[in-house]
Amino acid sequence: MMKKEKCESLEQVRENIDQIDQQLIDLIATRQFYVDQAVRFKRTKEDAQSPERVQQVIDKVRQKAFEVGTDPDLVESIYREMIQHFIQRELKEIRP
Numbered sequence: 001m002m003k004k005e006k007c008e009s010l011e012q013v014r015e016n017i018d019q020i021d022q023q024l025i026d027l028i029a030t031r032q033f034y035v036d037q038a039v040r041f042k043r044t045k046e047d048a049q050s051p052e053r054v055q056q057v058i059d060k061v062r063q064k065a066f067e068v069g070t071d072p073d074l075v076e077s078i079y080r081e082m083i084q085h086f087i088q089r090e091l092k093e094i095r096p
Helices: 010-041 045-049 051-068 072-094
Strands: none
Touching: 010 072, 045 072, 051 072
C-alpha cells in the first residue's frame, strides 16, 4: 500500500493524485497484458464471459475495499466496467 501523507497545499494534493493516476494506468495496462494472455486458454464465448469468475472477482474486490475503508460500491462499479471492457476485447479474439 502507498504511503499516505498529510499535504500542505492544494498543489501537493494534486501532485499526489497525478502520481496515483499514473500508477493506476500502469496497473490497468499490466492487468490487460495478463487478460490478453488468458484468451489463449479460452475456446468459447462462455469461457470469456464466465459469470461465475466475474462474481468471484467482484466479491473479492468488494471485500478488499471494505478492509481498507473505501467504498465497495465504487470499487465494484469500476471493476464491472473494466471487466466488461476486457470481456469484449477477448470476444474479438475468440470469434471466428
